[in-house]
Amino acid sequence: MTSAELQDAARAARDLAARHAPAAESARALDPAVARALVSAGFARHFVPHRWGGRDGGHLDVIRAVTTVGEGCASAAWCASVIAYGGRMATFLPEEGQRELWSGTPDTVVASALQPTGRAVEEDGGWRVSGRWSYVSAVLHSDWVLLVAPTVPAADAPADETPEHRRFFAIRRDELTVEHTWRTTGMRGTGSHTVIAEAVFVPRHRSFSATALEGSTDPARSSLPLKTVAGLTFAPPLLGAARSVLLRLADSVPGHDAEPSPTTLEFVRAAGDIHLAAETVQRVARDVDTDNDRARWAPWAPWDCVRAVELSLEAVGRLMRLGGSRSFSEDDPVQRAWRDIHTGASHVRLRPELAALDCLPVLKEASVRDHH
Numbered sequence: 001m002t003s004a005e006l007q008d009a010a011r012a013a014r015d016l017a018a019r020h021a022p023a024a025e026s027a028r029a030l031d032p033a034v035a036r037a038l039v040s041a042g043f044a045r046h047f048v049p050h051r052w053g054g055r056d057g058g059h060l061d062v063i064r065a066v067t068t069v070g071e072g073c074a075s076a077a078w079c080a081s082v083i084a085y086g087g088r089m090a091t092f093l094p095e096e097g098q099r100e101l102w103s104g105t106p107d108t109v110v111a112s113a114l115q116p117t118g119r120a121v122e123e124d125g126g127w128r129v130s131g132r133w134s135y136v137s138a139v140l141h142s143d144w145v146l147l148v149a150p151t152v153p154a155a156d157a158p159a160d161e162t163p164e165h166r167r168f169f170a171i172r173r174d175e176l177t178v179e180h181t182w183r184t185t186g187m188r189g190t191g192s193h194t195v196i197a198e199a200v201f202v203p204r205h206r207s208f209s210a211t212a213l214e215g216s217t218d219p220a221r222s223s224l225p226l227k228t229v230a231g232l233t234f235a236p237p238l239l240g241a242a243r244s245v246l247l248r249l250a251d252s253v254p255g256h257d258a259e260p261s262p263t264t265l266e267f268v269r270a271a272g273d274i275h276l277a278a279e280t281v282q283r284v285a286r287d288v289d290t291d292n293d294r295a296r297w298a299p300w301a302p303w304d305c306v307r308a309v310e311l312s313l314e315a316v317g318r319l320m321r322l323g324g325s326r327s328f329s330e331d332d333p334v335q336r337a338w339r340d341i342h343t344g345a346s347h348v349r350l351r352p353e354l355a356a357l358d359c360l361p362v363l364k365e366a367s368v369r370d371h372h
Contacts, residue, residue, distance in 0.1 A: 028183075072240075093207075
């Protein structure tokens, strides 16, 4: 699949998702036809290695495609991104584990939970995993789920919460219980429910250390820390939703031959900020794809993505005021996009205070260097 073909498929998925978006809100899950369209578009296989039939693709292509889907339905775009980056994380499994996931098809859908909860008790040949994991987006449409948990050497030992003792575990979805807990104001269609594991045995070949996602020197795998690419996972769906608000409210602005007005200024300012936000995230993705000098730009990647989302939030707020009361009608897609953007922006990986912590050491080092 070429970049152009991926974009064409994303546009088709966008249009289908837009038609099903109201139903997805009611069901708090994507329509199965939309979920299948996302897989057919190539999101699940995007980062899967060539040897398993995957695209082994880059970040720029997928974030552009996710943004496109977001123009029709932010929830569908969120799921598209989650399953793409779930596949990326699964590439850190040992070879035998990858074979189990992808030997039959590169379109295996992998959902994931990034918060380390539960516990994994080590035993002969693997671990026995138990616990609850919240906010597992797209889980209802997944084949496998990646769960992260602290490991313990024996059943009566306390869990070790330090990062080097956390591991990811690939578990078949049918070995887990899904508890329908996703009751939110926005992003309802993501179906980000809770999964429960009850003493599920996971063999060693279906697990990897969580520290692998903090940066790898293995040339066969991405060397980028999870926090560096997390913004690329969660910002593009919101940028697409912001663009949809812009497009839908364009008719409320006078044409170019009208007299200059505050309405025109506000609209252009909002449009410019949404454009700048998209360009910022695309630049991060382009750097990730092409620049191996991680020390130069990686600490700024989370901040740039967070700031892009903040720009979009501010722009959409101005656009909603321009649209007036009709923008808040229950049957208007604009208010759904508005709710989705605010809900999605609350994700922990889009919190500005955490992104700021990543930048602080770099700023301090530069300050000391410049001083001397």
